[in-house]
Amino acid sequence: MTLYRMVHGLLQNLEVLLLVSFMINLLLMDIKTIRKKIKGGKYDLSLHAHEERQAEQITIEEIETTILKGSIIEEYPKDPRGESCLIAIKSMHVVCGWRNERILIVTNYRPQMPKWVNWKTRAKELKNRA
Numbered sequence: 566m567t568l569y570r571m572v573h574g575l576l577q578n579l580e581v582l583l584l585v586s587f588m589i590n591l592l593l594m595d596i597k598t599i600r601k602k603i604k605g606g607k608y609d610l611s612l613h614a615h616e617e618r619q620a621e622q623i624t625i626e627e628i629e630t631t632i633l634k635g636s637i638i639e640e641y642p643k644d645p646r647g648e649s650c651l652i653a654i655k656s657m658h659v660v661c662g663w664r665n666e667r668i669l670i671v672t673n674y675r676p677q678m679p680k681w682v683n684w685k686t687r688a689k690e691l692k693n694r695a
Contacts (some may be wrong), residue, residue: 594650609666631657
């Protein structure tokens, strides 16, 4: 085997590894990746999120602040609509997932009784999302 073929084979393997690594990062709902996308403006609001935002008078700044300062309190890896997670701070909840390479804000709301005991604890266990 020539040196050229060996180097060419290694480069092809490296390209495959980099692509796989990139795809895994896109699929993971980790707070660091989500925050980077939010800071870069690489996100969209679903129609539902926009309607909820208007109904509860939630600003875009509040949504961004929740994601940038909050923590993931629930993960939905098997949601039929695609993997998503719930990010929360005391006064706000934001559910987000992926839309291609962008974050999709699925919904946003202020946690309240009877659904929430407190901002981190549901009154009932969630059954419809895995």
